[in-house]
Amino acid sequence: MRRPNRRSLRWVAVLRQYGTSSSRPPIIRIANGTFYRHHPNSLQSAKDANPPLFENLNFEMPSFSSAPEYWSVIGPSSTGKTTFLQILRGQHLCIPHTARSHPYLETDEIEQKNHEFRQPFHAIKHVGFDGEQELGRQAPKTAYLSARYESRREDTDFSVLDYLQGNTELNPSQDISKKTFDAATLDRVIRDLRLGDLINMPVSNLSNGQTRRSRIAKALLGNPEVLLLDEPFMGLDPPTLLTLSPMLYSLARANAPRLLLTLRPQDPIPDWITHLIFLKGNCQVAFQGAKEEVLKDLREYVRKVKHGDVEPEFHLPIHSMHEVGRQLTSQGVEEPSTMGNATASIHLTPENHDYLSRDGYELQDVEVQKIGEALVEMEGARVAYGDKAVLGNWTQEVNGVEKEGVWWTVRRGERWGIFGPNGSGKTTILSLICSDHPQTYSLPIRLFGRSRLPEPGRLGISIFAIQSRIGHSSPEIHNHMPKSLTLRQVLANAWADTFRGKPNLNTDANERIDACLRWFEEDLRPVSSKITQIQGSVSAKTDWADHLPFGGLPFSAQRIALFLRAVIKHPDLVILDEAFSGMDDGVRDRCLLFLAHGETKQFSSGLTKDMEGSIGRRIVESEISKTGKVKVAGLNKDQALLCISHVREEIPGSIREWICLPEANTGQPARFGRLNGPIQGDYRRWNEIWGM
Template sequence: MLLRNKLRPRAFRLAAYRPTRFNSEIPFLRIQDGTFYKKYPTAEDSSNPPLFPNLNFTLPGIHIDGAVKAAPPQHWAIIGPSGRTDLLHILRGQHICIPPNARSYPYLLTDEIAGKDPRLRVVENAVQYVGFSGEGSGAIGGTRGAYLSARYESYREETDWTVLQYLRGQTSLNPMEGDEQGTLHDENLLQQTISGFDLRNILDLPVSSLSNGQTRRARIAKAVLSKPELLLLDEPFMGLDPVAVKKISGILHELAKRHAPRLIMALRPQDKVPDWITHIMVVGNSNKVLLQGPRAAIDDTLNVWSYVAKSKQDRDSLPEQQTQILKKCEADLKAGVLDKELLGDLVAHTNPIKTLEVYASLGGEPVIDMEGVRVQYGDKVILGDWKQKVKDQIKDGLHWRVRRGQRWAILGPNGSGKTTLLSMITSDHPQAYGQPVKLFGRSRLPEPGKPGISIFELQSRIGHSSPEIHAFFPRQLSIRQALETAFAETFLSKPKLNIERDLDISAILQYFRPQLDPNYTTSKVANDISAASLPLPSLTKQTHVRLEKYALLDHIVGYADEILFGELTTAQQRIVLFMRALVAKPDIVILDEAFSGLSAAQRNRCLHFLDKGERAKVRASNVSRTEADLRFTGLTEDQALIMTSHVAEEIPDSVRYYMRLPSPAGTPDSLDFRFGILQSKTSLRHPQTWEAAWSPPDVFLEYARRTWRRKQHTLPVQDISEFEWWSI
């Protein structure tokens, strides 16, 4: 019985040592040759690989005594395609450490911590983690409702806390005595944090109605209010607009300089590292640390790594020291710890942006027509709070038209109404039925001589991927079942399938097999069984040939029947939802931050499929298929694309139209409303064009020019003469 008690799992806690006086050599966190596991390792358990074997890492304990600093400040960024979240969990005291004493927090045992707050001796109090993989129902501690439309409705549940209640800690239905007004009692800190994170205008909003970016700001602010010694941020800038990124980065820099708290953030390889970051750790495949140290040294190493893709003549000119760095890089590539996709992401800043000459599609018949849309709750206007020049008259609200074949990017700061605008198209917003919106030439409600368009017809003609769908999507479905819901009326109702739709699903599963199948390898592709070896029933000759043609395809995508949606990583789930939006070949494709959280390689594969379909450079099987056999060749001229993103690289060059929604009222350096066409020799990936799209009105006019009539007797002549267009 005594042995059983000793083996009982316990929460990680510090050893019961006596407090020690502060010493400048005592680090805050120290890991020496530690290997970590998600559960206790056994020889029989092959599904529990080691995490970061023989890891070494030290975070100094900063102490200021008079004018003397015990150690220079270190602001760390952990960069990698995967594993960075596991590493943050290790730093916060989670996962099993072998040997147990390899991980320690010496600074938390000092008199300084004892005098500040004895509760900070416990690691879970001293180290706070803010991650965003659970964006949605449980991300902020308040309910998001049971369905997509709930966030837009006026009815609120008891647990729909406001942002102010959330920050104060007033989120208990049965609070303890003295906590009726919340668990936070430092009013000065609360007001400073509200101002610093620009939350004052949304304090009265329910957390369930916040945008993706607003939710992130609120969660980081909540963590700061708990006064931790170390704050771990997992992709803090994902989902934030460029203006908000600069502001939040500045706030975090001020916190880091004061060590109130210390900061370590995890970033994707393609993310821009803030200028104030002093130290970098690069995480490779198989949970291995490739590089760690001062930023200048890491930058020098990455510049050398860029020579891997260059000619032998360029590489031979490198000095001996850099040649050794290059050899180590090639050894890591051979060992699989580093791959070409990760290497390309890490050295992308050394590659110039290639701009092709692309012209905007004039478009066909209108699929979306808005004539003065204005969404408001009481006196608060969420969308359409501006005046627009239409047919030489100044009118209120949003006037906008989208035609078949057009590709639009919707830009705007967090809280500007992008998701609300898209909800008017999908009819997730209750006010969609009363707004002047026409879809496919018809209103939502019946008109004299015209039937209304039903929600089920609308769903069958619109493909949609968004963080809200991600939050509500059922986790118990297999990957294939998740794609089949594109042909169903609801997530869990029976899909309407036939052989053609089955083949479409199999084709898209084959294309994305490298991203979704954990057992995918190039050698496995080469060894796939041939179609002739599969037993086929006795059928007519024509049917037999057809089945033989696709039998191997079904075998290759068998992984999709075995893996559940909930078993995938967050990035893989986003890919499945992207596939779901396209597999039914809808008339309108809506991608609302669909690539948020994806690695650059995953994102680029999605963008390639969006534009080119299955014409892939990387084969996912050895099935020989001609151009005529391809079931997806990219978006067609009959399909319209509408997408939102805060990252230029997530917008394909085929997007030639843009709309910029204005900043919420009271925002400094606010943006105004504009829409227009991109010039033929540029794209939103081009830094100057992206900067222009996000510039204040006076700067915007330096980049942009008015768009006038282009050609007579073409459909968009009506649009260009009717609205005020701006080319950038």
């Protein structure tokens, strides 16, 4: 029998995709379905809160479509995006039970392809990105943060290839049912996700973007019919966004697999997405349909609220929409020309210098920055593992002279942004500052005026002395923070030497902890309905945090707790590494305002209009400040701030100095610059940093 050549197989694939699209049943169909975590009549439902999820939901994903149909679900944190994806996979109870079906999975075609795919749980894969460290979860956690920087490979340092193939057990046993992947499929996935240069690298050494591609590749090796990607753009730098989006588009266009993405309101929408679902804050759909129609509905809703034609819905706040509509193209992120002022917050009007950034800074500098003594001094730092340099493999001009390595000084009062593509060395440079990196001992680095090793006439500085003067929040801190600690213990840990060490607390420290818990109670306490006193009340009790396990909090609340841990002690140096990633814009803005002003400022309770009719929240003096009972103030001139983020809305308005590291192994030097105001005040400042 004559075997078909590759060209004919491609035409068969095309015909399979489009030839009978009208006759193929949908792969997911939901018709007027309402979902519950427990049956409404069960004892469990009576015991626990069991609200309906997505009442009377209607949704259909075609198995093959003659016209492009690529869906994205948009909503702030805690609106039910992950729950929506779980429902598509067949999770949660559906009433009536016939309302949810997967018709295409019941066809003979699926039976011949893979019998297991008759079950939605096998045919539909879900990959979330709010906990990147899960990539290597089969291996033991590293005992200390600097372990990932050691040049020696341990038995537990599984490679990317090990991870893709599932070879991540320390004592594997023979399993005849273990699934294997054919070489052609493995090669194709590695090529499509650009993992060829990383295949032998330990998974613990991967950057955020590299980790993301590896996790998607792992899911693709199972050849799923549908791949649900939960917030795939969170925490990615602009260059990585520009490569990941077309990569996902190529998969969606080939129906191999069909894709559905969830996005936060601040995430740009890929230009190839054709349909949107915008969620309310109570696990309900607000708008659904073709992308342009949904954006039009959003604009109309904002217009009606702005003109007082309708009252804003509690579960559909205006301030959660002012960043929706930006488009991710092959050339970069384009601002919405049609939404513009219709959804802009009062804080997003850079033309009028009387307005403030979202954290209360003038949109143009009006004061000269006061600079103090040096806290961090790098004079030619270069980090290499054997022959591979990962930081400082360049020459840069220092006072008119070309010198090798990283030359950089951070002084009291300075606010630095550290930028660069994923894998450029941002985490490495922070590990040198925190002294987690073992090469800190041998490099020309002084921390708080002293080196790690003794110098003539001066003792070296210990790691405990260093870290006692630093407040640090990062994904690595999040990964290593014991989940068994209570919320209060996490904040108190700012005064401890180790994660499980006993904190050295005094009256002032306990008052600071109570103040932070009261200020963010609405965001930290799961049962917000039990809050009986307004934010800022100094008499409110905080014993609810004594028994609330950190590991049981939502991801966003955990991020808030770690942010507070970093700033609560008022350290000399505050380091925020992707500290606001995973928060919705409302929570993020409250954290940014707290970073800048502490308890002295807060957002007004209602919406206000500016002179141009744009809607936003006004920054006002807090009641605590008026009564002189502030316990936690914002950053002052004696502190320095270092911030890493790939999302411009997460950059504090105080950032003025910036360093942008080059892509790894290019030999290009780091670039330095200074801003004349918050990035929010002029989007050209963001483009300047990234050289776009």
